[in-house]
Amino acid sequence: xxxxxxxxxxxxxxxxxxxxxxxxxxxxxxxxxxxxxxxxxxxxxxxxxxxxxxxxxxxxxxxxxxxxxxxxxxxxxxxxxxxxxxxxxxxxxxxxxxxxxxxxxxxxxxxxxxxxxxxxxxxxxxxxxxxxxxxxxxxxxxxxxxxxxxxxxxxxxx
Amino acid sequence: xxxxxxxxxxxxxxxxxxxxxxxxxxxxxxxxxxxxxxxxxxxxxxxxxxxxxxxxxxxxxxxxxxxxxxxxxxxxxxxxx
Amino acid sequence: xxxxxxxxxxxxxxxxxxxxxxxxxxxxxxxxxxxxxxxxxxxxxxxxxxxxxxxxxxxxxxxxxxxxxxxxxxxxxxxxxxxxxxxxxxxxxxxxxxxxxxxxxxxxxxxxxxxxxxxxxxxxxxxxxxxxxxxxxxxxxxxxxxxxxxxxxxxxxxxxxxxxxxxxxxxxxxxxxxxxxxxxxxxxxxxxxxxxxxxxxxxxxxxxxxxxxxxxxxxxxxxxxxxxxxxxxxxxxxxxxxxxxxxxxxxxxxxxxxxxxxxxxxxxxxxxxxxxxxxxxxxxxxxxxxxxxxxxxxxxxxxxxxxxxxxxxxxxxxxxxxxxxxxxxxxxxxxxxxxxxxxxxxxxxxxxxxxxxxxxxxxxxxxxxxxxxxxxxxxxxxxxxxxxxxxxxxxxxxxxxxxxxxxxxxxxxxxxxxxxxxxxxxxxxxxxxxxxxxxxxxxxxxxxxxxxxxxxxxxxxxxxxxxxxxxxxxxxxxxxxxxxxxxxxxxxxxxxxxxxxxxxxxxxxxxxxxxxxxxxxxxxxxxxxxxxxxxxxxxxxxxxxxxxxxxxxxxxxxxxxxxxxxxxxxxxxxxxxxxxxxxxxxxxxxxxxxxxxxxxxxxxxxxxxxxxxxxxxxxxxxxxxxxxxxxxxxxxxxxxxxxxxxxxxxxxxxxxxxxxxxxxxxxxxxxxxxxxxxxxxxxxxxxxxxxxxxxxxxxxxxxxxxxxxxxxxxxxxxxxxxxxxxxxxxxxxxxxxxxxxxxxxxx
Numbered sequence: 002x003x004x005x006x007x008x009x010x011x012x013x014x015x016x017x018x019x020x021x022x023x024x025x026x027x028x029x030x031x032x033x034x035x036x037x038x039x040x041x042x043x044x045x046x047x048x049x050x051x052x053x054x055x056x057x058x059x060x061x062x063x064x065x066x067x068x069x070x071x072x073x074x075x076x077x078x079x080x081x082x083x084x085x086x087x088x089x090x091x092x093x094x095x096x097x098x099x100x101x102x103x104x105x106x107x108x109x110x111x112x113x114x115x116x117x118x119x120x121x122x123x124x125x126x127x128x129x130x131x132x133x134x135x136x137x138x139x140x141x142x143x144x145x146x147x148x149x150x151x152x153x154x155x156x157x158x159x
Numbered sequence: 160x161x162x163x164x165x166x167x168x169x170x171x172x173x174x175x176x177x178x179x180x181x182x183x184x185x186x187x188x189x190x191x192x193x194x195x196x197x198x199x200x201x202x203x204x205x206x207x208x209x210x211x212x213x214x215x216x217x218x219x220x221x222x223x224x225x226x227x228x229x230x231x232x233x234x235x236x237x238x239x240x
Numbered sequence: 241x242x243x244x245x246x247x248x249x250x251x252x253x254x255x256x257x258x259x260x261x262x263x264x265x266x267x268x269x270x271x272x273x274x275x276x277x278x279x280x281x282x283x284x285x286x287x288x289x290x291x292x293x294x295x296x297x298x299x300x301x302x303x304x305x306x307x308x309x310x311x312x313x314x315x316x317x318x319x320x321x322x323x324x325x326x327x328x329x330x331x332x333x334x335x336x337x338x339x340x341x342x343x344x345x346x347x348x349x350x351x352x353x354x355x356x357x358x359x360x361x362x363x364x365x366x367x368x369x370x371x372x373x374x375x376x377x378x379x380x381x382x383x384x385x386x387x388x389x390x391x392x393x394x395x396x397x398x399x400x401x402x403x404x405x406x407x408x409x410x411x412x413x414x415x416x417x418x419x420x421x422x423x424x425x426x427x428x429x430x431x432x433x434x435x436x437x438x439x440x441x442x443x444x445x446x447x448x449x450x451x452x453x454x455x456x457x458x459x460x461x462x463x464x465x466x467x468x469x470x471x472x473x474x475x476x477x478x479x480x481x482x483x484x485x486x487x488x489x490x491x492x493x494x495x496x497x498x499x500x501x502x503x504x505x506x507x508x509x510x511x512x513x514x515x516x517x518x519x520x521x522x523x524x525x526x527x528x529x530x531x532x533x534x535x536x537x538x539x540x541x542x543x544x545x546x547x548x549x550x551x552x553x554x555x556x557x558x559x560x561x562x563x564x565x566x567x568x569x570x571x572x573x574x575x576x577x578x579x580x581x582x583x584x585x586x587x588x589x590x591x592x593x594x595x596x597x598x599x600x601x602x603x604x605x606x607x608x609x610x611x612x613x614x615x616x617x618x619x620x621x622x623x624x625x626x627x628x629x630x631x632x633x634x635x636x637x638x639x640x641x642x643x644x645x646x647x648x649x650x651x652x653x654x655x656x657x658x659x660x661x662x663x664x665x666x667x668x669x670x671x672x673x674x675x676x677x678x679x680x681x682x683x684x685x686x687x688x689x690x691x692x693x694x695x696x697x698x699x700x701x702x703x704x705x706x707x708x709x710x711x712x713x714x715x716x717x718x719x720x721x722x723x724x725x726x727x728x729x730x731x732x733x734x735x736x737x738x739x740x741x742x743x744x745x746x747x748x749x750x751x752x753x754x755x756x757x758x759x760x761x762x763x764x765x766x767x768x769x770x771x772x773x774x775x776x777x778x779x780x781x782x783x784x785x786x787x788x789x790x791x792x793x794x795x796x797x798x799x800x801x802x803x804x805x806x807x808x809x810x811x812x813x814x815x816x817x818x819x820x821x822x823x824x825x826x827x828x829x830x831x832x833x834x835x836x837x838x839x840x841x842x843x844x845x846x847x848x849x850x851x852x853x854x855x856x857x858x859x860x861x862x863x864x865x866x867x868x869x870x871x872x873x874x875x876x877x878x879x880x881x882x883x884x885x886x887x888x889x890x891x892x893x894x895x896x897x898x899x900x901x902x903x904x905x906x907x908x909x910x911x912x913x914x915x916x917x918x919x920x921x922x923x924x925x926x927x928x929x930x931x932x933x934x935x936x937x938x939x940x941x942x943x944x945x946x947x948x949x950x951x952x953x954x955x956x957x958x959x960x961x962x963x964x965x966x967x968x969x970x971x972x973x974x975x976x977x978x979x980x981x982x983x984x985x986x987x
Contacts, residue, residue, distance in 0.1 A: 036271020037276040042443040043525040047912035078269040095263035098877035103266030104444045104493025133921040141888035142920040167412030212648035217837045232649035235572040
């Protein structure tokens with residue numbers, strides 16, 4: 002199988018890479034583009050640690066082929082901060098201890114951002130169901146939900 | 160002389176005694192004397208034991224001093240996770 | 241290193257909630273975990289695993305794999321030596337099967353190739369001839385004479401006659417006269433329980449990058465809870481001196497005890513040595529479930545006698561644990577902790593460790609305790625139901641306290657069990673109303689906690705800021721707590737202190753991050769190292785002022801004269817002292833090395849309200865509160881985090897998680913879809929109440945907290961379910977199909 006040449010946009014930057022037809026977007030991000038923020042926790046779309054956005058839609062990058070990035074806009078955790086300004090979600094996760102080991106954090110941040118773009122004022126239950134596809138083993142989710150609420154309020158200017 | 164409490168499954172090596180007396184001033188002397196006086200204890204001692212001294216657990220400390228009035232309890236070597 | 245005699249010390253930094261030092265890296269995706277490192281010329285390593293539960297390996301033909309273009313090395317057990325130490329030999333044989341495949345997924349060969357695709361292809365070209373043997377995966381079956389023998393000659397001298405050779409050790413604890421005790425009881429309940437094996441479920445699979453050079457030196461990057469333990473194991477397995485192998489711990493994506501040993505690291509080192517190139521191995525999730533270290537599964541009998549007014553008069557337990565294909569020492573911990581919460585005149589536990597054709601068990605928070613305490617707390621609760629007694633009052637009536645002779649021998653010093661029970665009793669959760677199909681359950685929990693080998697180096701930089709080097713991977717936020725303790729002791733702001741975790745070359749030996757020991761031991765060593773540095777600084781200032789060292793004290797980050805008699809000198813700040821350190825004797829540092837003892841036990845109580853759906857058997861948790869004694873909460877956010885995280889792991893253990901083996905001995909659910917851990921929508925908020933009964937063995941009173949929280953949830957939920965639907969199960973997990981079956985049988 003010959004490798005393919007793909008042109009895409011990652012976090013707003015025009016990017017090109019070469020990959021095998023059966024390579025996942027996750028492997029491309031991590032091994033071809035040096036963007037190791039997205040993590041492989043399971044490789045089967047069950048844990049959400051590899052969450053990115055594809056044309057604004059939240060996806061598991063382990064279930065997307067690298068070649069599907071052609072002409073698309075990819076959003077990863079590396080694109081959340083603006084220069085040295087952390088995104089309110091990032092800042093609140095630190096301030097409210099919403100991470101321990103942090104391996105699930107990139108996926109959860111990407112997922113939470115996607116939620117707040119759709120629904121800027123979610124209930125706790127809505128946050129919990131939206132994040133049901135992102136496993137966390139360290140925190141028990143409590144402080145994560147609280148941090149998302151606080152960030153959401155800040156982003157609403159409340 | 161120091162009184163040492165032996166746990167249940169080791170008592171077959173001390174003729175069923177729950178408590179034995181040995182002449183020892185620290186952890187290492189205690190283990191050496193126990194192994195000598197009660198050879199049935201030797202395999203477990205070689206595998207590793209902890210010592211609880213007045214309620215405080217010492218996993219390995221040979222030179223921990225033991226007074227004659229101390230409560231000394233032999234325990235299996237502990238592991239955690 | 242006893243509790244500071246300034247008992248009413250007012251802490252300035254300890255007890256606050258500053259941001260953790262690794263926070264920004266982790267929220268931006270910059271933090272480097274096990275699988276994030278690369279090296280020039282790196283090869284990809286892959287491992288071939290046994291498709292059989294038990295088989296003799298007749299031959300392995302690697303020639304076709306070796307010949308494949310792009311393959312640089314292939315290894316099997318033949319590439320390893322024979323370590324002297326039996327327990328290290330077991331680790332090695334677990335990493336690469338020696339003569340026999342002992343469980344489904346046991347490694348039998350490995351390749352290193354230019355790409356993952358080539359490596360996978362090469363695995364398919366390795367020809368292994370197996371002679372399949374009968375297997376056994378159930379603990380009770382494995383104990384019976386006539387069971388398939390997993391390994392011969394591993395039974396210790398303490399095993400009674402009449403068992404199969406799979407029973408490798410036997411232990412017994414307790415005191416008092418059981419017969420007399422049971423005779424005094426008004427009610428005696430005897431029950432048998434089983435619990436399935438569970439996995440720590442860390443989201444980060446094991447990953448390492450090994451680089452051996454032709455001069456015999458090696459560099460190993462891996463996610464681990466203990467880089468020094470990794471060095472010890474790998475150096476022994478590879479036949480290297482410790483100083484030749486430098487192990488660096490990456491950031492770790494969860495461990496919980498499962499990353500306190502090695503699985504892939506010796507294999508990566510061997511492949512690197514053979515190929516002359518760096519080799520990276522990352523486990524798939526499937527491999528993590530099949531071939532790392534789940535918990536034991538258990539079969540237990542518990543018998544407890546109680547008087548009509550709630551006094552426990554006698555308690556007895558028999559615990560049978562299977563730890564996979566290699567001997568383990570886990571039932572000893574279960575047998576000692578089972579009745580630790582109770583003040584008993586007559587108590588007796590017996591335990592056996594058993595071999596089965598399953599992966600080699602590893603620790604998972606409080607190893608051995610959750611299942612034993614689940615069984616005990618369930619019987620205590622059932623007695624409360626039968627006798628019409630309040631479960632909290634019965635716990636209070638029988639609770640271990642200072643002066644209690646514990647069920648495992650030593651007499652307790654100051655402990656926090658009564659305080660946590662009183663806090664639970666006073667909490668609004670206790671009196672919240674309950675509706676149909678809803679029930680409330682509670683359980684106590686306990687863990688020993690450890691000290692251990694610890695080294696800390698503390699350096700005062702020339703600008704007066706502080707650098708701390710310690711050797712324990714941070715799995716719960718310990719870097720923040722350590723910086724806090726140093727800041728507290730030195731009297732400097734928290735953000736002037738930076739704590740890093742060093743590789744094995746940079747410090748003396750540090751025991752793994754386990755046993756809830758880091759805030760306790762590394763904290764203690766940090767406090768001593770800081771006091772050391774303070775002594776040096778006071779000495780320098782004494783020389784400058786021309787007075788005795790004893791006449792200089794340290795306060796609020798400055799050296800000051802001890803009183804008016806010492807002289808009228810302007811205090812010198814740490815910045816000022818540091819700036820002229822080259823003039824006064826050289827760089828200023830403090831260090832401390834210790835095998836710390838005096839860790840304080842940690843007790844906890846959990847309360848849960850559940851609702852069981854009678855049509856689906858699904859259990860919904862309505863409310864959950866965790867009460868735990870932390871001694872002194874250095875960083876309350878991270879203490880709460882341990883309480884919440886451990887509780888949720890226990891919830892998963894109680895309600896859904898289990899290793900499912902088929903009759904063929906193969907693992908059926910090696911993925912997160914069918915090994916169902918709790919997700920955000922399964923849970924309510926987890927409320928936490930921290931008690932602080934200082935540990936006399938630590939300068940600030942710190943007790944470890946990380947492990948205890950996984951213990952109470954098992955019985956808390958079992959008791960809650962029993963009270964919700966009037967049916968008590970005696971097995972875990974209480975997954976919906978099992979509850980539904982029980983509901984239907986009841987009619």
